[in-house]
Amino acid sequence: MADPRMPLFFVAVTLFHATEFAFSVLCHSKTIEFRCFLLAPVPAAGYSIAIVAAICEFWLWQASGITLPGVLVGGLTLLGAGLVLAGWSLRTAALFTARSNFTHIVAHYKDPSHRLVQHGVYGWCRHPGYVGWFLWSVSTQILLINPVCIFCYSWVSFRFFAGRIPHEEEMLLQFFGDEYMAYAREVPCGIPGISRLQR
Numbered sequence: 001m002a003d004p005r006m007p008l009f010f011v012a013v014t015l016f017h018a019t020e021f022a023f024s025v026l027c028h029s030k031t032i033e034f035r036c037f038l039l040a041p042v043p044a045a046g047y048s049i050a051i052v053a054a055i056c057e058f059w060l061w062q063a064s065g066i067t068l069p070g071v072l073v074g075g076l077t078l079l080g081a082g083l084v085l086a087g088w089s090l091r092t093a094a095l096f097t098a099r100s101n102f103t104h105i106v107a108h109y110k111d112p113s114h115r116l117v118q119h120g121v122y123g124w125c126r127h128p129g130y131v132g133w134f135l136w137s138v139s140t141q142i143l144l145i146n147p148v149c150i151f152c153y154s155w156v157s158f159r160f161f162a163g164r165i166p167h168e169e170e171m172l173l174q175f176f177g178d179e180y181m182a183y184a185r186e187v188p189c190g191i192p193g194i195s196r197l198q199r
């Protein structure tokens, strides 16, 4: 049977970006641009490098002639595909729970219509969209069985969110004050070791 991993990887990437665009069309219809695919300028060059690195590592392992037992390849492919689906589902649930409150670029001023979302997946953790993205991105590398990229994707994603989440929470505190503090006391961040707020 032909190896399904690379086609599945492209399906995962296409589905992710198509969903981001569909969300923008449905929930931010006044500001539709190419960047709504989340291909540029966010997350910019680093993201393209990550995709190319994944493809290169996959083909390097193929070319190396090193083979893993079929049952291990099958198991990791299934595990990766399942986790990719879980990450994408969580991200998608976050998008359509927060709707217009979810902007791809962190808001620096409070839109009058901006409400603090605390229900649905936002009751499980404060950053379901980021947790979903994190899980989705690392799982694509489990799917491809790319050990170097599993490590690099985890590290780069963690660094990215370690910069972004504290900044975003500072803004949310300015917008919602005590309401956000109370929410942060009740609901965990979702990615451990990043938030400056409790839980």
Ligand SMILES: C[S@@+](CC[C@H](N)C(=O)[O-])C[C@H]1O[C@@H](n2cnc3c(N)ncnc32)[C@H](O)[C@@H]1O
Residues within 6 Å of the ligand: 094, 098, 101, 102, 103, 104, 105, 106, 107, 115, 116, 117, 118, 122, 126, 127, 128, 129, 130, 131, 168, 171, 172
């Ligand atoms: C890319 S979205 C990410 C949302 C959230 N951090 C997540 O991971 O699901 C960033 C925007 O969502 C807004 N946002 C984040 N959490 C929110 C919440 N609980 N309710 C309303 N808006 C929120 C922020 O103001 C920011 O502009």
